[in-house]
Amino acid sequence: MSLHPRAQAAAALRQIAYGLRESQALYVAAQLKVADHLVDRPLNAEELSNVTEVDAAALGRVMRALCSLDVFAESSTGKFSLNSTAELLRSDVPASYRNAVLFSVGEVRWRCWSDLLGTVRAGRGGAERTLGMSLFDFYAAHPEESRIHDQAMRATSAAQAAALVGAFDFSQAGVVIDVGGGTGELLAAVLAANSLLRGTLFDLPHVVAHAQSVFIDSGVTDRAQTVGGSFFESIPSGGNTYLMKTVIHDWDDARGTAILANCRRAMTAGSKLLIFERELPEIGAPGKTAEAFLLDLEMLVMTPGGRERTRSEFAGLLSDTQFKLVRVVPTSSPLSIFEADAV
Ligand SMILES: C[S@@+](CC[C@H](N)C(=O)[O-])C[C@H]1O[C@@H](n2cnc3c(N)ncnc32)[C@H](O)[C@@H]1O
Known part of the structure; x- marks a missing residue:
């Protein structure tokens, strides 16, 4: 059954406005190295939470959301496993995409992006205002952020x-x-x-x-x-x-x-x-x-x-x-x- 045009318009806006949910769920999985923990065998939420040291119920909800986005897979017994998309989140595969997710959704870009309105008012310089220096100067001064950026570029280039x-x-x-x-x-x-x-x-x-x-x-x-x-x-x-x-x-x-x-x-x-x-x-x-x-x-x-x-x-x-x-x-x-x- 097709949606009423007004409902269709609302659904389109909702999809765009809520993009942060997918981003943050993926970020949690990347940050906790969930894909690495699933290499040997599927795990349920309890088992995954033991190795990642987070709340089992909350992590299970994140995992279910990601399964619904076809990032991981869930069995009928509640075990989570890797699918071909999640394989690329493993930190040990060549040109892993894990750092690309940490780069895309990590704190630095999140802070800079949260001030898009300020950037639009000023006409430029979101990162410069937020970080107090230009992006490449920031990387030169922050080796770990620089490594994540370089690895993200590597993953993108490899793809x-x-x-x-x-x-x-x-x-x-x-x-x-x-x-x-x-x-x-x-x-x-x-x-x-x-x-x-x-x-x-x-x-x-x-x-x-x-x-x-x-x-x-x-x-x-x-x-x-x-x-x-x-x-x-x-x-x-x-x-x-x-x-x-x-x-x-x-x-x-x-x-x-x-x-x-x-x-x-x-x-x-x-x-x-x-x-x-x-x-x-x-x-x-x-x-x-x-x-x-x-x-x-x-x-x-x-x-x-x-x-x-x-x-x-x-x-x-x-x-x-x-x-x-x-x-x-x-x-x-x-x-x-x-x-x-x-x-
Ligand atoms: C968006 S990245 C692209 C990297 C690579 N070409 C790729 O596509 O994966 C931009 C590159 O420009 C480099 N870069 C920035 N400022 C530079 C400079 N002053 N001299 C040489 N390289 C610089 C960065 O270190 C980074 O590797």
């Missing part, structure tokens, strides 16, 4: 890597330099799929320090190296192909332009830049692009002036910095590949 590597022919990419490449998940995937390539991961020193395990897991240690530094100072030269995945969206136009200009300075004519970002539609409309607009809000709240961008906005930044946007390659992930030539 997207196959789609990105499959959408572009990297066989002639030569020396690949991943600028702001985090802990190296994308670079490792590109090298693993193309045995003739060599690569350099460039990011802040405290970030690239954690890349070795990614290179080892992907079997590319002999062809991958790291360089620590700031892309606002200089970017390593000598690459044939430069990658930038979800880097420019962290910054306002002035700083995005500064990064691109430094990248262009490192490149020679004939080398290529591949920007992996979402393409923001020109107009807001219901559908699968909601994620791009919501991520744009994430940038508004969390980053120093960052934003998602439309194709023409990327083309403008690129032409201002002596690049020519050649084409935009869609991928089966939410990201597109903006292919630009150094001119």
Whole structure:
């Protein structure tokens, strides 16, 4: 039976307004490492509460809610077990999503997001106001939060890597330099799929320090190296192909332009830049692009002036910095590949 239009409208608003329930339930399971405790055998709420040291009845209610969201599974005897979604919450699987949940719903972002109204009033700077400094300065000063952020990026990149590597022919990419490449998940995937390539991961020193395990897991240690530094100072030269995945969206136009200009300075004519970002539609409309607009809000709240961008906005930044946007390659992930030539 279809809902009355008014009830339908209320249900749509309720679904959006109550998003915090799903977020917080998932956060509890991730924080308590519930998935790790279910690896050996299914457990009921009492058993789970003994190992996680929380209230059994309350945890059971959280678990039931998550089962109803198809994150865990519950048997007819009340035992909770892992399903394929919950497997990714285990902390011991490669590119585990546990830290991505801790990052997405953890205290830092929760506090920053709770002041979206203040950010909208001010026009920018949610994280700066809440944390007292810009996000990347905050990470530099808080190693544990930085680790969670880097692992969250790793999990996200791992989930997207196959789609990105499959959408572009990297066989002639030569020396690949991943600028702001985090802990190296994308670079490792590109090298693993193309045995003739060599690569350099460039990011802040405290970030690239954690890349070795990614290179080892992907079997590319002999062809991958790291360089620590700031892309606002200089970017390593000598690459044939430069990658930038979800880097420019962290910054306002002035700083995005500064990064691109430094990248262009490192490149020679004939080398290529591949920007992996979402393409923001020109107009807001219901559908699968909601994620791009919501991520744009994430940038508004969390980053120093960052934003998602439309194709023409990327083309403008690129032409201002002596690049020519050649084409935009869609991928089966939410990201597109903006292919630009150094001119
Ligand atoms: C959104 S993350 C993307 C990481 C990676 N490209 C990925 O997609 O998984 C942005 C990256 O920019 C790096 N970053 C921020 N400021 C930087 C700077 N001044 N110089 C170099 N890297 C920087 C961060 O450390 C982080 O790894």
